[in-house]
Amino acid sequence: AEQVSGGGYDVVWKNSANGHYSVWSTDSSGNFVTTLAAAPEVLGSDPTLKALEPTLQQDLNGDGTIGVPIASPVTIEALGSTSVVVSGGNYYLTNISTGVGPTLKYQGNVVDTANYTTWSVIAAEQVSSGGYDVVWKNSANGHYSVWSTDSTGNFLTTLAAAPEVLGSDPSLKALEPTLQQDLNGDGTVGAAPTSGDGFAFDFTQSGASLTAPSEPPDFIPAPADPWTASDQWTSPADSHGTAAIDILADFLQARHDFDFQLT
Known part of the structure; x- marks a missing residue:
């Protein structure tokens, strides 16, 4: 237990049978007011329990760390002018040249990776308006979602044909040149050329290139x-x-x- 700034106390309970925790908030007389953490009973690995450890000034769950462990920053991708970096459970949309950029937000709140379960950001790029196009992928079903944000990284709307689309969706493919990468892994950045078309854009080079036709030309007899x-x-x-x-x-x-x- 620990007395907090309001005069009351944070009190931690542990169930010896299942290892679960419960955290009470009391008034200054020690009388129960409400429970803290994400639920009245939580696991030791629960982030909201870990977040209370600095207040209690101890490692409540015995994981060797007081508070939420801060993982080393991990770069998800660094194509184009913007890199996506995960640090401390947050996504940073970092300008590759300056190393500065906003955190990704939803309704003004910083996105916490733990709240998005099987969804994760795989790509982002700053666009001409100053905002960002941010691509999410669901590891469970392979679906995609594309956010458009303002310059502070705060969500504005979804792009593509729907909030959640398949990798084969033309509207997702149309966004690939902006993100400067093959999002759906079909081997082409942008929409693939139609069958029989002998011209294809190669966005990995400085310009377009010609490719061989899909079928050889008809035989022309000698004169x-x-x-x-x-x-x-x-x-x-x-x-x-x-x-x-x-x-x-x-x-x-x-x-x-x-x-x-x-x-």
């Missing part, structure tokens, strides 16, 4: 040899011409003989 072609056309003409002359000669000879007989 005919002019000499061979000439032979093919002139030879039949010569043979037909000779035959015609022979027939005409026979006809004239027969006519001549016929006329001769008449005279």
Whole structure:
């Protein structure tokens, strides 16, 4: 127990049967007023119990630390101009050049990673308005959510087609160039080219690049040899011409003989 600034006391109970804790708040006469922590009975690992340890000036749950342990900062991603850093259970949207940036907030309150269970931030980038686009991913079902925040990191609205979308959603893919990364892991930053399209954007380079068509072009036969072609056309003409002359000669000879007989 410890007397607090209001004159009352914070009193910690522990259940020896299950190891659970309960924290009372009393008035100055020691009379119970309410329970503290997240619930009337909490586990030793509960963050709200750990948060009360500095007030009680002792390691209540025996984890070797008074208060919530401060983990070393972890950089989630550092593409573009903004990096996402987790420190002390909070997300920092840090300018890579200056090392300064706001914490991510919802309704003015700093986002606590412990309150978002299977959701975690995987990417963020400052946009032209001064605010940030922040991408969340749910590790349980693979869904995504994209926040738009103001310049202080406070949530304004969700982007994409809905507050929660699949990785294949075109509206999520359309945001990838802004975030400068392949969010859904399909191997393409932005919308993939349509089938048969021989042009694709490569956002990892300085510009666009051409890719090979998905199918080879139709076979185009070589042009005919002019000499061979000439032979093919002139030879039949010569043979037909000779035959015609022979027939005409026979006809004239027969006519001549016929006329001769008449005279």
